[in-house]
Amino acid sequence: MASAITPRDKDYSQWYNDLVLKGGLADYSAVRGCMVIKPYGFALWENMRDQLDKMFKDTGHVNAYFPLFIPKSFLSREAAHVEGFAKECAVVTHYRLMNDPNGGGIVVDPDAKLEEELIVRPTSETIIWNTYKDWIQSYRDLPLLINQWANVVRWEMRTRLFLRTAEFLWQEGHTAHATAEEAIAETKQMLDVYAQFAEEWMAVPVIKGVKTANERFAGAEDTYCIEALMQDGKALQAGTSHFLGQNFAKAFDVKFSNKENQLEYVWATSWGVSTRLIGGLVMAHSDDDGLIMPPKIAPLQVVIVPIYKGEEQLKAISEKVLVLVKELKTLGIRVKYDDTDNARPGWKFAEYEMKGVPVRIAIGGRDLENNTAEVARRDEKTKQTLSMDGLSSAIKILLDEIQANMFNKAKTYRDSHITQADAWDDFVKILNEKGGFVSAHWDGTGETEDAIKEKTKATIRCIPLNNEQEAGNCILTGKPSAQRVLFAQAY
RNA sequence: CGGGAGGUAGUUCAGCCCGGUAGAAUACCUGGUUUGGGACCAGGGGGUCGCAGGUUCGAAUCCUGUCCUCCCGACCA
Numbered sequence: 228m229a230s231a232i233t234p235r236d237k238d239y240s241q242w243y244n245d246l247v248l249k250g251g252l253a254d255y256s257a258v259r260g261c262m263v264i265k266p267y268g269f270a271l272w273e274n275m276r277d278q279l280d281k282m283f284k285d286t287g288h289v290n291a292y293f294p295l296f297i298p299k300s301f302l303s304r305e306a307a308h309v310e311g312f313a314k315e316c317a318v319v320t321h322y323r324l325m326n327d328p329n330g331g332g333i334v335v336d337p338d339a340k341l342e343e344e345l346i347v348r349p350t351s352e353t354i355i356w357n358t359y360k361d362w363i364q365s366y367r368d369l370p371l372l373i374n375q376w377a378n379v380v381r382w383e384m385r386t387r388l389f390l391r392t393a394e395f396l397w398q399e400g401h402t403a404h405a406t407a408e409e410a411i412a413e414t415k416q417m418l419d420v421y422a423q424f425a426e427e428w429m430a431v432p433v434i435k436g437v438k439t440a441n442e443r444f445a446g447a448e449d450t451y452c453i454e455a456l457m458q459d460g461k462a463l464q465a466g467t468s469h470f471l472g473q474n475f476a477k478a479f480d481v482k483f484s485n486k487e488n489q490l491e492y493v494w495a496t497s498w499g500v501s502t503r504l505i506g507g508l509v510m511a512h513s514d515d516d517g518l519i520m521p522p523k524i525a526p527l528q529v530v531i532v533p534i535y536k537g538e539e540q541l542k543a544i545s546e547k548v549l550v551l552v553k554e555l556k557t558l559g560i561r562v563k564y565d566d567t568d569n570a571r572p573g574w575k576f577a578e579y580e581m582k583g584v585p586v587r588i589a590i591g592g593r594d595l596e597n598n599t600a601e602v603a604r605r606d607e608k609t610k611q612t613l614s615m616d617g618l619s620s621a622i623k624i625l626l627d628e629i630q631a632n633m634f635n636k637a638k639t640y641r642d643s644h645i646t647q648a649d650a651w652d653d654f655v656k657i658l659n660e661k662g663g664f665v666s667a668h669w670d671g672t673g674e675t676e677d678a679i680k681e682k683t684k685a686t687i688r689c690i691p692l693n694n695e696q697e698a699g700n701c702i703l704t705g706k707p708s709a710q711r712v713l714f715a716q717a718y
Numbered sequence: 719c720g721g722g723a724g725g726u727a728g729u730u731c732a733g734c735c736c737g738g739u740a741g742a743a744u745a746c747c748u749g750g751u752u753u754g755g756g757a758c759c760a761g762g763g764g765g766u767c768g769c770a771g772g773u774u775c776g777a778a779u780c781c782u783g784u785c786c787u788c789c790c791g792a793c794c795a
Contacts, residue, residue: 573755
């Protein structure tokens with residue numbers, strides 16, 4: 228037992244850290260708050276990115292790239308926006324280093340001070356809208372549907388691998404439209420894209436909703452979100468899509484001529500998901516033996532381990548396996564044959580379980596005689612012996628089954644952790660003892676929301692879309708309320 | 719940013735209180751035996767003790783500063 232994972236119920240935070248580190252997803256770095264994404268973790272991100280990119284393009288978007296640096300003055304053009312981000316910005320003040328005249332190594336050259344400081348982008352609305360001003364003149368230039376894949380920096384006080392790092396990778400879509408209706412439709416469309424991606428590809432069930440004013444993006448009219456539930460009962464915002472109204476158009480003076488040749492401000496949206504999704508993926512599915520990857524985005528879907536006595540037998544096994552590998556690859560399955568001799572089968576089993584590879588196939592001497600293979604699935608930790616005949620297509624079906632099973636398990640857990648509360652004592656008790664989402668009435672004020680956060684650490688995660696209207700009384704103040712909202716403690 | 723813990727071999731850690739040749743396990747290399755759930759024997763290589771100062775004849779150990787990480791809190795589009 229070289230590297231045991233801390234059990235979930237002993238120390239959830241440590242369990243999470245162990246999975247990320249020992250599963251080979253990421254490492255800490257020498258830079259405060261910044262992590263190294265390791266090849267296995269990056270392969271996972273690439274799979275997620277490629278699928279999302281396809282979905283963006285299928286909905287008419289194109290990719291572009293805007294600068295990492297933003298002039299300080301840009302950030303302050305939109306009042307709410309700067310208010311929201313000012314506290315966590317990295318600032319570039321100089322552009323040159325020099326040898327310390329006192330012999331103390333290398334220092335910042337005081338003569339190389341920038342006229343205007345540059346902000347390392349915490350998000351790109353300002354630089355993009357400053358650019359869109361030049362790109363948009365007529366309604367014929369609209370809609371403008373652009374996405375960028377980039378890194379951003381937010382100087383967080385307390386960081387956690389993937390969940391909250393000072394620098395992270397993400398995509399940010401920024402679109403411009405002629406009408407509010409069209410921009411709102413875009414906002415909702417991208418929310419649907421995110422929800423579909425989370426559920427169908429990551430096997431993570433999400434609730435679509437709209438944020439309250441308190442939780443809204445700085446500079447947005449409305450923030451839509453998908454909220455997922457982790458195994459410790461805390462919620463995770465997995466993606467956001469913002470209707471920005473004309474706020475940025477006004478701040479950056481982006482107008483277009485409509486068909487009647489009148490100048491109007493354009494309507495905007497922005498939407499993003501980040502490497503934080505990986506943290507959510509880990510916490511939604513994994514167990515005490517390690518990661519569990521949903522097949523559709525798993526870096527490796529199938530690993531094959533030979534069990535042999537002597538070179539001769541290994542050769543015989545390899546012959547059969549290489550045929551199987553070829554078949555699986557033909558079916559588009561990501562497969563690895565691990566015939567290395569530096570670890571015994573049991574060690575390999577544990578290792579690939581830690582990394583969450585969905586399916587493991589073991590083939591040994593008995594299998595050679597019987598023309599069989601032992602097939603183990605990571606999600607349920609069950610094993611079965613299957614015939615080598617037709618094995619590749621059976622594996623393909625099994626991968627689909629695992630994908631569906633992972634989603635269903637997560638959904639069953641999530642659904643059983645949405646609890647209604649109508650009395651304050653119940654509300655507190657559910658949050659403290661059971662966790663998860665609590666569906667309760669709220670009087671609609673930010674003050675009440677703050678008070679509830681103060682008392683319980685829970686925030687309103689969202690007002691679900693298509694929410695059932697139901698008269699009731701606020702869980703805290705007893706004032707009248709027209710609908711329930713979802714509360715939870717959150718990451 | 720406040721409170722607590724930590725940084726010594728690739729990894730997990732002992733050594734520090736009470737200064738005196740830097741250790742264990744595991745991993746790695748070589749050879750052999752092994753291989754159906756984290757193998758065994760023999761031999762071998764590997765560490766500026768986070769970094770920078772200071773005290774001292776002598777510092778992993780004592781002092782000061784600093785960087786990084788973890789946990790709790792505050793903060794968190």
